[in-house]
Amino acid sequence: MAVSRATGAAVKAADRAHVFHSWSAQGLIDPLAVAGAKGSYFWDYDGRRYLDFTSGLVYTNIGYQHPKVVAAIQEQAAELVTFAPAFAVEPRSEAARLIAERTPGDLDKIFFTNGGAEAVENAVRMARLHTGRPKVLAAYRSYHGGTHTAVNITGDPRRWPSDTGTAGVVHFWTPFLYRSPFHAATEAEECARALKHLEDTIAFEGPGTIAAIVLETIPGTAGIMVPPPGYLAGVRELCDRHGIVFVLDEVMTGFGRTGKWFAAEHFGVVPDLLTFAKGVNSGYVPLGGVAISAEIAATFDRRPYPGGLTYSGHPLACAAAVATIRVMEEEGVVEHAATIGETVLGPGLRELAERHPSVGEVRGTGVFWALELVRNRETREPLVPYNPGPADNVAMAGFAAGCKANGLWPFVNMNRTHVVPPCTISVSEAEEGLEALDAALSAADAYAD
Known part of the structure; x- marks a missing residue:
């Protein structure tokens, strides 16, 4: 598929005219037009590439387009x-x-x-x-x-x-x-x-x-x-x-x-x-x-x-x-998921938690992790309320924007970000994602005591 802005604009226009999206207020969403994907990455029609820390909806366990x-x-x-x-x-x-x-x-x-x-x-x-x-x-x-x-x-x-x-x-x-x-x-x-x-x-x-x-x-x-x-x-x-x-x-x-x-x-x-x-x-x-x-x-x-x-x-x-x-x-995918969780993702996320006051807890296993983001570590007040509306979600929206600006597509739900990349993610890709998370957490830290 050709990657061009004109094609992307046409894809986006057809989507907005005819596609009814799940779990969404239709007039308030702005879906990204995706041109392609491979392995742990996908890209848009402007050529911007994103490391997918969502695995789609936590399902591309072997990555995109496995031959x-x-x-x-x-x-x-x-x-x-x-x-x-x-x-x-x-x-x-x-x-x-x-x-x-x-x-x-x-x-x-x-x-x-x-x-x-x-x-x-x-x-x-x-x-x-x-x-x-x-x-x-x-x-x-x-x-x-x-x-x-x-x-x-x-x-x-x-x-x-x-x-x-x-x-x-x-x-x-x-x-x-x-x-x-x-x-x-x-x-x-x-x-x-x-x-x-x-x-x-x-x-x-x-x-x-x-x-x-x-x-x-x-x-x-x-x-x-x-x-x-x-x-x-x-x-x-x-x-x-x-x-x-x-x-x-x-x-x-x-x-x-x-x-x-x-x-x-x-x-x-x-x-x-x-x-x-x-x-x-x-x-x-x-x-x-x-x-x-x-x-x-x-x-x-x-x-x-x-x-x-x-x-x-x-x-x-x-x-x-x-x-x-x-x-x-x-390809030993299950074993790889266990190893990269134990040796890269788990230690890396816990190290981020030590440096970012907005991280209240790190939990998970394999390639299935969550960061609980808080306003105050002592009180454990969530960074945003339970089931937040748009006006209440400014802190998490800023965090998500920071991730995307650094080439990382995050999984964000309420006051958490989940780290759920493909089970096949490489060590270098995982480290790239952790680096982008590190930068984006600064936006969340601004709301933490």
Whole structure:
């Protein structure tokens, strides 16, 4: 594609005339016209290049335009571009096999969807049908998707416009020591008190009414809060005790993002259902799914599962998944994500925190990190309020502008910036990003005490 200002202007004009953007006030946005992307970078029609510290929407785990995955999509398009989901076709079967080999425990049956929200929708439907119970418990600090059930399970403010209180969802607090809802002083206290809170919530809601507990293994958009040791195992025990289906949402954390194939491996837990999307094929063609335990799969051996999608297991998407998983194996992508998190990103971000008073906390693992930005380290007052409007968001907007001016495209949500580059990011690229963050944090420091 030719990189020219005239072409960029035409792309921008057509977008503004006809594209209705998600999660946006249409008249207030100014989307960048992107001319191309490769590896960890993308560029606009003026030739400005940006290091992508967002991985798109945290999905280009192998970077942009990996030649082996692009070739696999081209080859599949030439052979069989599409086919209905009721049939057995090679890329769908092979993708399911490769995914099942990497999921924890006995999650060996794969139901394919077009993305993460549909995966959560179907996981909840499976849990309700399997148990015969109506309620779902989910965390306040969470995001699970924009479809009806998924957005009502979500805890963040994107739920509010769609929440009529009729979706059968009950929210509870999960551990987050930095902003502890339990007045804890240590991770052990936070874990114990969070589990007691959940146990009490189950008791007062009625264990026999609860179909599922749905958690992001490590919450993503809500802030990358790594759960304390023992917490997820404790949730697993509560689910077992009460016959509740344990659903882990690994849409964002799966396929190498945390330095493991799935984040559940960090905690030694196996859920009953596991949702995935994004990194399964780096978003090259939309794909998501639910990995299903043997027990829940058996529920539908003689009983039809009442759900499906026209494009479930689309051949192009599955061919991309097969190629992506093979690339990740061949190139040691998961191991690289763990190493660069441990040796470059983690130490580099902690060093930034020592020098910038606006950084209240650094947390994360692999290529999945968050900086909590504050006005005051002692009081931990957020740099901007929860769910800020444009007038309240000046400090974070200044920080984001500083990143972009230094060739870094940041992931910014409320008072946090997330460091979520491709799992394939090189040491030199990571150091380049840290240098740009260093410069941009000066803008945030201006608002800190």
